[in-house]
Amino acid sequence: MVNVKDPKNCCGCTACASICAHDAIEMKPDALGFLYPHVDMEKCIECGLCEKVCQFNSHYDTILNLSQPLAFAARHKDINEVMKSRSGASFVAVSDYILERGGIVYGAGYKDHFRVAHKRATTKEERDEFRGSKYVQSDMTGVFRLVKRDLQNGLTVLFSGTPCQTSGLKAYIGNTLSERLFLMDIVCQGVPAPIVWQDYITYLEKEYGSKVCYVNFRDKEKFGWKSHIETFRFEGSSRKKAFRNKHGRFTYTYLFNQHIELRHSCGVCPYTNLKRPSDITIADYWGWQRTDPNFNADNKGCSLVLFNTEKGLNLFETIKNQMNIIPATLPNIMQNHLSRPSEVHPKRMAFEKHYAKYGFVKTMRKFGLMGWRKIVSELHKRILKKLK
Numbered sequence: 474m475v476n477v478k479d480p481k482n483c484c485g486c487t488a489c490a491s492i493c494a495h496d497a498i499e500m501k502p503d504a505l506g507f508l509y510p511h512v513d514m515e516k517c518i519e520c521g522l523c524e525k526v527c528q529f530n531s532h533y534d535t536i537l538n539l540s541q542p543l544a545f546a547a548r549h550k551d552i553n554e555v556m557k558s559r560s561g562a563s564f565v566a567v568s569d570y571i572l573e574r575g576g577i578v579y580g581a582g583y584k585d586h587f588r589v590a591h592k593r594a595t596t597k598e599e600r601d602e603f604r605g606s607k608y609v610q611s612d613m614t615g616v617f618r619l620v621k622r623d624l625q626n627g628l629t630v631l632f633s634g635t636p637c638q639t640s641g642l643k644a645y646i647g648n649t650l651s652e653r654l655f656l657m658d659i660v661c662q663g664v665p666a667p668i669v670w671q672d673y674i675t676y677l678e679k680e681y682g683s684k685v686c687y688v689n690f691r692d693k694e695k696f697g698w699k700s701h702i703e704t705f706r707f708e709g710s711s712r713k714k715a716f717r718n719k720h721g722r723f724t725y726t727y728l729f730n731q732h733i734e735l736r737h738s739c740g741v742c743p744y745t746n747l748k749r750p751s752d753i754t755i756a757d758y759w760g761w762q763r764t765d766p767n768f769n770a771d772n773k774g775c776s777l778v779l780f781n782t783e784k785g786l787n788l789f790e791t792i793k794n795q796m797n798i799i800p801a802t803l804p805n806i807m808q809n810h811l812s813r814p815s816e817v818h819p820k821r822m823a824f825e826k827h828y829a830k831y832g833f834v835k836t837m838r839k840f841g842l843m844g845w846r847k848i849v850s851e852l853h854k855r856i857l858k859k860l861k
């Protein structure tokens with residue numbers, strides 16, 4: 474049976490827990506809220522299915538892939554759609570097509586108080602919650618079984634998520650039901666910790682004396698596609714508040730970019746390449762100028778879309794009238810997370826241990842993310858820059 478000895482070897486996809494017919498596997502959180510499988514030996518009959526389904530290794534299934542992906546710069550023709558999505562609204566164009574034909578769309582939305590979780594949508598209104606990047610690992614509990622039930626009921630399903638999630642789902646669903654399943658992954662630099670995100674919200678609410686009622690991890694409407702600035706709205710105010718790094722204060726964005734709270738598996742991710750485990754891959758098209766210097770001149774957003782299978786390509790044929798699309802060459806689209814996993818912060822483990830013992834605020838102070846240590850380190854950086 475599945476036995477995660479080193480947390481690096483598990484991405485938390487839930488395929489093992491979903492396939493166990495004896496419900497012997499429960500996904501339980503670690504100190505930062507990342508879920509890992511735990512087997513109840515009283516229920517386990519040692520059939521080995523959970524081990525077999527695990528795809529978090531370099532031998533994941535790409536048997537139906539084209540010899541290499543076909544790459545495009547893409548942007549939805551409707552600028553309102555572009556402005557509501559993270560990059561060029563490619564996800565919206567594809568999911569519109571599925572929903573308009575009675576299909577189901579799965580993606581990352583919110584449950585409870587901005588806890589990031591995968592959800593099922595049958596309408597465009599429900600789907601709209603999945604727009605925008607949420608820089609937190611989304612909770613997949615129970616979702617793979619819902620997808621299977623939809624497929625068994627003859628429905629068409631589009632599942633969007635990280636490549637480790639699509640890869641796990643593909644293995645769990647198997648070949649017989651896969652005909653009506655469309656997989657769409659994102660180019661992925663890694664996922665931050667659910668508990669740190671929840672604690673960050675609580676910290677902001679204490680600081681501002683009001684409940685958060687809106688979040689945007691990367692507000693392009695206000696600041697443009699290229700910048701990375703988070704905004705929040707608090708109850709009782711109609712104005713969005715933007716947070717930037719300041720002396721003695723830190724932002725969630727800063728924390729994300731430090732890679733100090735990424736899932737351990739993200740540092741050894743086997744999916745950071747062009748061998749994609751999905752029919753379609755979407756990403757921010759960094760370096761779009763190399764394909765066409767005018768395509769994103771207004772900085773409103775530009776998708777990179779990779780078609781990895783015949784099935785993905787056929788779906789593309791049906792939606793290409795909704796999009797402005799230009800073919801791109803593979804050398805022109807390469808970015809860090811298509812060639813290697815993120816480098817996890819050297820103090821990642823120490824961060825987790827300290828967090829488990831002392832919680833959010835003390836850990837932020839200890840690791841120089843907040844308070845006098847941060848002020849000193851920023852002054853130091855400024856002096857070095859001036860000297861240079």
Ligand SMILES: Cc1cc2nc3c(=O)[nH]c(=O)nc-3n(C[C@H](O)[C@H](O)[C@H](O)COP(=O)(O)OP(=O)(O)OC[C@H]3O[C@@H](n4cnc5c(N)ncnc54)[C@H](O)[C@@H]3O)c2cc1C
Binds near residue numbers: 606
């Ligand atoms: C954790 C994370 C890491 C990323 N890393 C990179 C990167 O290294 N390089 C890069 O070019 N782009 C990265 N992206 C951005 C990603 O490329 C964009 O989400 C993508 O371009 C979609 O743009 P869109 O306008 O078509 O979709 P939108 O309409 O904005 O839809 C967003 C899509 O992303 C999915 N999604 C959002 N948050 C999550 C989540 N937490 N887990 C799983 N799926 C999620 C939704 O289900 C939906 O399909 C990352 C996004 C996330 C969430």
Ligand code: SF4
Binds near residue numbers: 475477482488527
């Ligand atoms: S990677 Fe997925 S299938 Fe493998 S052990 Fe972790 S949760 Fe289970």
Ligand code: SF4
Binds near residue numbers: 496497519522524
């Ligand atoms: S070995 Fe079989 S019964 Fe035991 S946990 Fe894995 S899938 Fe369940």
Ligand code: SF4
Binds near residue numbers: 638
């Ligand atoms: S970096 Fe890899 S392991 Fe981490 S969330 Fe993304 S796809 Fe999964």
